[in-house]
Amino acid sequence: MNFHLLSLMTWLPLAGAVLMYLTGDSANAATARNARWIALWTSLLVLVLAVVMIVGFNPSVHGFQFVESAEWIPAYGIGYRMGVDGISLFFVGLSALLTPVAVLASWRESRRVRDYMAAFLLLETMTIGMFSALDFLLFYIFFEGVLIPMYLIIGVWGGERRVHAAVKFFLFTLAGSLPMLLALVWMWHHAGTTDMVRLMHTAIAPTIQDWLFIAFLLSFGVKAAVWPLHTWLPDAYGEAPLPGTIMLAAVLSKMGAYGFLRFSLPMLPQATAYFEPFMFALGIIGIIYISFAALAQTDIKRMVAYSSVAHMGLIVVGIFTVTVAGIEGALFQMVSHGLVIAALFLCVGILLARGHSLRLDQLGGLASRMPVYATFLMLFVMANVGLPGTSGFVGEILVMIGAIQANFWVALLVGTGMILSVMYMLVMIRRVLFDQARSVANAVIADIGPREWLLLAPLAVLVLVLGFAPGSLTHIFGGAVQDLVHAHLADLSSGAHGRLAMIKQ
Amino acid sequence: MSTFYTVLPILFLAVAGIVMLMAGVFARRDHSFAITAVTGVVLAIAARLLVAAPTGTVLHGLYQTNDFTRFADVLVALGAIGALALSVTFNRNIGITRFEFPVLILFAVTGMVVLVSANDLITLYIGFEIQSLALYVLAAFARHNLRSSEAGLKYFVLGALSSGLLLYGISLVYGFAGTTGFEGIARALASHPAAAMGSTVGLVFVLVGLAFKISAAPFHMWTPDVYEGAPTSVTAFFATAPKIAVFALLLRVMLGPFGPAVAQWRDLVELLAAASMVIGAIGAIRQTSIKRLMGYSSIGHMGYALMGLAAGNAAGVSGALIYLAIYVVMSLGTFGCIIAMSRGRQPVDRISDLAGMATDDPRFAFALAMMMWSMAGIPPLAGFFGKFYVFAAAINAGLAPLAVLGIVTSVVAAFYYLRVIKVMYFDAGEPGLDSRNSGVSLVIGLASAGVLLFAFHPSTLTTLSTMAAHAVMTSQGF
Structure with a gap:
């Protein structure tokens, strides 16, 4: 090139x-x-x-x-x-x-x-x-x-x-x-270079790997907002201007997850195996705890923000199953989550631009007054909770397959988290779109305009296309994921050094 | 003849200083601006001569030039020229425009050049005193200002104490090693265990004396007061040239004559580095004056550079030199901004005076923000590379705990650097500062360009510093 x-x-x-x-x-x-x-x-x-x-x-x-x-x-x-x-x-x-x-x-x-x-x-x-x-x-x-x-x-x-x-x-x-x-x-000291491709093929002693893994966990965990390193996130997401929140949630959080895939898995195979149960625990606590936190939010922007954190927990579990299905699911979920969360924040921004309060108890009845907006919001919420036919479903089901291969209990708890996500998302939808009783007096509110169409429509199309034809995505990263998993397993077979205790089914 | 060319730069500096002193004294009118300009040119020529001076040890082993001294001398000259360029308008505004100012800077630089090239403890001490005497006067230069006089006195008393310690250390080393020449000391330390033991006591005193001058904790007490009390033009000079010169000397002395005793002094240097990083970070948090803030910040920076010395190998020296080079540029840029802070021609130095700068003077705010981020070590700015090289050297030398401490203090330090940016960008206010003069703008502009663009071409500095480190490691036959 x-x-x-x-x-x-x-x-x-x-x-x-x-x-x-x-x-x-x-x-x-x-x-x-x-x-x-x-x-x-x-x-x-x-x-x-x-x-x-x-x-x-x-x-x-x-x-x-x-x-x-x-x-x-x-x-x-x-x-x-x-x-x-x-x-x-x-x-x-x-x-x-x-x-x-x-x-x-x-x-x-x-x-x-x-x-x-x-x-x-x-x-x-x-x-x-x-x-x-x-x-x-x-x-x-x-x-x-x-x-x-x-x-x-x-x-x-x-x-x-x-x-x-x-x-x-x-x-x-x-x-x-x-x-x-x-x-x-x-x-760099160990390998004499910072070339990542060569670092991936440099063996590191397992005891050192553990320390390096912790260092990577701290940096990527904060960026990806893995529980309990997420506490900066509600403030940053809540206070950033909406386009800033979009970039934070859709792109910056992926930097952390990408880091796990690029560094932790290929460069530190033994440590990854050792910390696998620990990462599952962090991911699952993230999904369940953050889902309950989301339920308690009174502000639509913060609710979407917490939902974003919960999904990052799912992605972490997917990555650390170290199975082809799990990692593909995590990757798919990352792309899908990037699109969906951006669209959800755009929907929040549309309310904000019309001078609406973002407090859930002051919203309501928008379904009849902004039908097009309501349709978009419904679509993206459904994609967020993983309705079949949307991109969210593919990611979640692949992560579930990976999790079942790794451990039954992990899969069960991840599934519980998904149910919780449906709960809070539906609560949000009911309060924002239906609940006529709460609706504010001034009934005249403009539906979405051409610029907003331009923003939401491509994202909606992408979400549906990826939902109906997931192969268009998976066939491109399938090869890379298989190489990653095979290399990881090959490294492990050459010498594992145990792992943290985990309940087997 | 080669001896002549080797010592030519100091002769040139000293003669030029004396000539200008005479010109200033005997002139009928005030020629201070002309003398400042000529001093700048003299320093530039001297830097050129220093670079061209042939490598070698002359004057019966008293004086040495090599790649290392060239590197350090150029940094010293750079700091001095930058500080001179910043001083003109400031000195005029507060009424201390006197021809002695540039002349004193010139004498101080002469002392620094001697210091950096010293190859004998006696040369070292002479250089040390030449620069210190000029610096004491400079600190009290605004003599009608109580704060400035106080700063001068404080600096003098503590400086005299450190000179005394240094001299006492030198006498001990001489007593046990039997010589003051660097090669001789190295030989004695390597071959006679008894000499090594006695000299270690002297070594500690020498180290303490030099630590005073680079304001490494716990010998840092004078720094915030002198930084705040001295006129800002003097502070800008203090923050750059003398620190570089004494630090370069420290690198040379520790790895040259005292190189064989590395096991004895490494713990001490680690302690100095750790204490400086911690005190630099903690002390700065509650400061409201940006000059005091920079005082504590410089203590912290010396701690990071000392990490390179603690590594005790060529990579460490190279890392410390890169750190110092970047530190000079960042300091000049920052002090350029601080000098530009005046209202109604009266200097102001509260951080809160900067509120609203981002809308009032976006270029100023941008430049100072870049300096602060660079000092905090945020990539892709130059300051990050400085940290990277010293961390790399420390980890290579097995000093991981020190590196971890450096990381923790970096985060604390980032907090107070961010506060300056916060005040400029997030707080509303009407700073209403006077417009900058072109000399100050030029220094700020060049420093910002250096800090911003360093990432695109770091290899030249790396190459030069590696050569310099090589020179220091091999000059004593190790």
Whole structure:
């Protein structure tokens, strides 16, 4: 590949952000308009490139594609290496898809528009760069670099308690990811390189693996909001401006899950086996505890936020079954969750834009007054609880299959969590769409407009397409997942070092 | 002839300093601006001469130049030139425009160059005193200002104490090793166990004396007060050039003559590093003055750089040098922003004075935010790479607990750096600061560019620092 597709996708948004500051200087209306259009066109261009990439991806080839490599710090064995395989491909695509959605969703933002749009483009650079990095140091830089734009997005454009939320988000994530820096340094010291492909084939002593696993768990666990490292999340999700919440929930949380797949499983096989029951426990507690917490929420935005955390628990369980079905399910669920949670937050944003309160006890009766909106909301809620025919179902059923293969009790508890998710989601639907008694007096409220159609319709179509034709996704990452699982099992058979106790059926 | 070229830079600096002093004294009118400008040029030429000076040990083993001294000298010159560029408007605003200011900086730099190149404990002490005397005067330069006089006095008393400790340590080392030359000390330590034992006591005193000057905890007490009390233009200089020079000397002394005693001093350096990181992080939390904040921040930064020394190998030296180089650039950028903080030509230094800067002066806010993030070590900014290299060196040398402590203090430090950004970006306010002059803007701009773009090309600095570290490890025959 000579045309550096991944680098282009990574750096194009940054170029767009720089361009904004070169055109026009003062904070007038023209500058704001320019900034909006530059952000939209840049992110759409990246989306087109992402489609080119997905079309040009050959699922039958093992290993990484679109690989780029250049010297960076040769004395330390650190290089600029990029590439995607079946696993990272869709996350790059997801970032590229959701950035224009976030830009469009914030079209009405009027405070410091240029800085705002630049922050989102910077965020896109960081996320795409992270998902396509093949060098550990490069990965770490993008992983941490996300903090800068996100801190500003929450802190400058957020809600009432934005400062508290922004600082909490920053410090939690920083504290979580610094242990990974130590792990990174240790692995570099051990292997003499930070090339991730070579690190995957470097054997590490099992006792060291445990420490590295904990370091990775801290950094990826905080990002993916695995219970009990999730406490920054309700504040950040609640206070961030809606497009910021979309990026947090749909893309940033996937960075953590992606990290588990890219580092913990292939590089630390023995530790993964050892901690498997522990990770199941964290995932299941996450699903069940967070579901009850969601039931107790009085605010629709927070309810959707908690539902997002519960689904991350499901994804963690899927990943650590280390079965083909479980990991495929987790991957599918990650893509689906990215689309669905973004759409749900968009639906919340539509209420907000109409000056509605987000408190559940002040909403109601929207089904008759906003029928199109109600239909969309219903569809996405159903996708979120995993109704067959939507993308959510495929992910959940695959994770269940993986969980049953791993352990019956795990599967049972995960299933319980799914029932709980139906409960709180249906409570939300009843209160928002039906419950005429609560409805507010002013009955005139506009249904969704063309811009909102443009945002929701593609997501709805994708959710349904993936629900009816899941093979379009699984055949692309199937090969990569099988390679991952086989390599993991091969590593384990060469020498396992026990695991934490777990109840067998 | 090669001796001449080796010592040419110090001769040039000293003669230029004396000539300008004469010019200042005998001139009828006030030529302080011209003298400042000429000093900048002199420093630039001196830096060029220092780079060109041939490698070798001259003057009967008293003085040495190699890749390491070149690296450190260039950093010292960079810090001094930057501080000079920042000083002009500030000094005029608070009425301390005097030609002695640049001349004193020039003498201090002369001392630092001697210090960095010292190959004998006597040269070391002479260099140390040349720079210190100039610095004492600079700290009290705003002599009508009570705070500045207090800072000068405090710095002088504690500095004299540290000089005394250093000299006492030198005498002990001389007594047990029988020589003051670096090669001789190394040989004595390596071959005579008795000499090694006695010299260790001297070594501790030398270490303490130098730790005072780089403000490593627990010898840091003067730092916040001097940083806050001294005029900001002087603080900007204090934060850069002297720290680099003394730190470079510390690296050379510890790994050169005292290299064979690494097992004896490693624990001490680890202790200094750990204490500095902790005190730098905890002490800064409750500060309201950004100058005091930077004082504590510099204590913390010295702790991270000391981690490289504690590693005690070439990778550690290289890491510490990279850390120092990045630290100089970040400090100049930050102090550029602090110097630009004045209202009605009166300097202000409360962090709360920055509220609303993001809308009032977006470029200033952006630059200072980048500096703060870089100091906190957030990638992709330059400060992250500094941390990465010292952590890498520490872990390679088996100092994992120290690295873990460094991580914990990084998070605490991030909290107070974030507070500055928070005040600028999230808090509403009308800062109404005076407009910046072009010299200050230039320094801020260059520093920001360096911090932002470092990630795109880190390998040059890595190569240079590796060469420098190699020079320091091999110069004594190890």
